[in-house]
Amino acid sequence: MTLTTPTTAERTGEVRLPKNHNRPGHAPAGTNKRVTAPPPEHLEKVMAWGMASGSISHVYRPTTLDGVREIFRLAEQSGLTVGFRGGGNSYGDAALNGENILIDFRRMNRILDWDPAGGLIRLEPGVTLEQLWQYVIEDGWWPPVATGTMRITIGGGAAMNVHGKNAWKLGPIGDHIREFDLLLPSGKLLTCSREQHADIFHAAIGGFGMLGCFTSLTLQMKRIYSGLLNVDALSSPNLGEMMAYFDAHLHDSDYLVGWIDAFPGGRAIGRGQIHRATYLKPGEDPHPQETLRLDSQAIPQTMMGFLPKIWLPFFMRPFYNNLGWRMVCWAKYSASAILEGTAGKSYRQPHAHFHFLLDAIPFKNAYGRGGIIQYQAFIPAGTAHDTFVTLFEMGRDRGxxxxxxxxxxxRPDPFLMTHGLDGYSMAMDFHLSRHNRAKVVQLARDMDEVVLAAGGRFYFAKDSTLRPEVVQAYLGAETIARFRQLKAQCDPAGMLESNLWRRLF
Ligand SMILES: Cc1cc2nc3c(=O)[nH]c(=O)nc-3n(C[C@H](O)[C@H](O)[C@H](O)COP(=O)(O)OP(=O)(O)OC[C@H]3O[C@@H](n4cnc5c(N)ncnc54)[C@H](O)[C@@H]3O)c2cc1C
Incomplete structure (x- = not known):
């Protein structure tokens, strides 16, 4: 069930059983090996986070390294491929491996070692970002990279080399990984760092699980002196002003993020709201022991003091159309313009609130059967403004x-399959329905050309629509050849695959 070539099953929302679910497994081409099919009780329907694609896989949730080795052996015997999955927060098909084996790492979620004096932590790949910050905060540390949801696993985050609202300053998560153990399909365990197997280190981070699986990772946490952040919230009348604000504050901010109302055109194009945050310096918080406590970070589960956030998708559902959403964006922007204005409002906010406030809202329940796709374009600073304006106009003009x-x-980073560059990214959510699906896919393809012409890049964690030729164009033939070479070295039989790998490589 892919996004770009909808099948009948996909259009009707039905997910079919794999072709081989009740047959013995198929032997790899050219071999006479006896094959054994995995037991059918592991068959599960697995969806992409955006709910726009999904597939059936033999899903295993091992708890130990040897458990993973056993699954590799099972794959060998059954002739099936193996894909990996963490928290399943990739929007598209990166953590799917339809009709084959999928290893879900969420039960390998132990903290293996913690040094509260130096902030170095060693953990299993299924540890979530939520577990991580909750484990370290009371000792005065915070994950250097925090994504917009705390439900990701650190293994899944490393495999995509995720970034946070401080990406220009602290880079992606890979910049803070000191070392990891990578289990290869052969069962061999490789310890990789900047000194040891440096080429595999730089390719497996951001290598979307195609070289091996992380079985432990060592990361450096960031020292903090308070459980609070100084936050400025302000409205911005258009994209030009928003980017000018970013440029003016890159040197004195720790986090910067802009929300954009993509509906208006003309002089209001790209209007929105900016959130800027800085850490408190030592001594600035009179009660750090209190603000660093876990209870001080608890995310409110209600809005306006009474409305449970889990109800919100229910109320939002009628607005999930162009007119409804235009009104939601207008209301959000107007509230920001009236309450905060361009001069802004300053306040202090717990770290967890600043990063993960939206986690309390089960947004997915509002999407409806079509789901969403996210299109995130990374554009060099010099051409970013005009390119984003073109992308917004394309979407609006086509309805x-x-x-x-x-x-x-x-900022750029040293990882082989990187999406990072010295510039800006715009992440754009498109709601899919039976009626607009083909239009959105065509739009994404046309936007690819604009992004490529601007020297831009893409991000596999968000992707659902790229084609091999686009990937070849932005990564370059040499980079892809190098990645394939390393894959042949780590996974000579080509056991590791995912729906994304098959779609793009
Ligand atoms: C609401 C929301 C907000 C988001 N915000 C951000 C953001 O701010 N910044 C950002 O960069 N991303 C963001 N993302 C994307 C998300 O951070 C990435 O997709 C991340 O990789 C998800 O981690 P996961 O544990 O859910 O991994 P999954 O989505 O399950 O898997 C991601 C990849 O990792 C591989 N993998 C999983 N475990 C392992 C392992 N142990 N070894 C090797 N490979 C493995 C999988 O095969 C897959 O290719 C967001 C996603 C959502 C839903």
């Missing part, structure tokens, strides 16, 4: 505007 857009600033 498929994006409902939620987020602006972030980035």
């Amino acid at each position: 498929v505007p994006n409902y939620l857009s987020v602006l972030k600033r980035h």
Whole structure:
């Protein structure tokens, strides 16, 4: 069930059983090996986070390294491929492996070692970002990279080399990984760092699980002196002013993020709201022991003091159309313009609130059967403004505007399959329905050309629509050849695959 070539099953929302679910497994081409099919009780329907694609896989949830080795052996015997999955927060097909084996790492979630004096932590890949910050905060540390949801696993985050609202300053998560153990399909365990197997280190981070699986990772946490952040919230009348604000504050901010109302055109194009945050310096918080306590970070589960956030998708459902969402964005922007204005409002906010406030809202329940896709374009700073304006205009002109857009600033990084560059990214959510699906896919393809012409890049964690030729164009033939070479070295039989791998490589 892919996004770009909808099948009948996909259009009707039905997910079919794999072709081989009740047959013995198929032997790899050219071999006479006896094959054994995995037992059918492991068959599960697995969806992408955006709910726009999904597939059936033999899903295993091992708890130990040897458990993973056993699954590799089972794959060998059955002739099936193996894909990996963490928290399943990739929007598209990166953590799916339809009709084959999928290893879900969420039960390998132990903290293996913690040094509260130096902030170095060693953990299993299924540890979530939520577990991580909750484990370290009372000792005065915070994860250096925090994504917009705390439900990701650190293994899944490393495999995509995720970034946060401080990407221009602290880079992606890979910049804070000291070392990891990578289990290869052969059962061999490789310890990789900047000194040891440096080429595999730089390719497996951001290598979307195609070289091996992380079985432990060592990361450096960031020292903090308070459980609070100084936050400025302000409205911005258009994209130009928002980007000018970012540029003016790159040097004195720790986090910067912009929400954009993608509906209006003309002089209001790209209007929105900026959130900027800085850490408190030592001594600035009179009660750090209190603000660093876990209870001080608890995320409110209600809105306006009484409305349970889990109800919100129910109320939002009628607004999930162009007119409804235009009104939601207008209301959000107007509230920001009236209450905060361009001069802004300053307040202090717990770290967890600043990063993960939206986690309390089960947004997915509002999407309906079509789901969403996210299109995140990374554009060099010099051409970013005009390119984003073109992308917004394309969506609006074709009647498929994006409902939620987020602006972030980035920096280049040393990882092989990187999405990072010295520039900006715009993440754009498109709601899919039976009627607009083909239009959105065509829009994404046309936007790819604009992004490529601007020297831009893409991000596999968000992707659902790229084609091999686009990936070849932005990563370059040499980079892809190098990645394939390392894959042949780590996974000579080509056991590791995912739906994304098959779609793009
Ligand atoms: C609401 C929301 C907000 C988000 N905000 C951000 C953001 O701010 N910044 C950002 O960068 N991303 C963001 N993302 C994307 C998300 O951070 C990435 O997709 C991340 O990789 C998800 O981690 P996961 O544990 O859910 O991994 P999954 O989505 O399950 O898997 C991601 C990849 O990791 C591989 N993998 C999983 N475990 C392992 C392992 N142990 N070894 C090797 N490979 C493995 C999988 O095969 C897959 O290719 C957001 C996603 C959502 C839903």
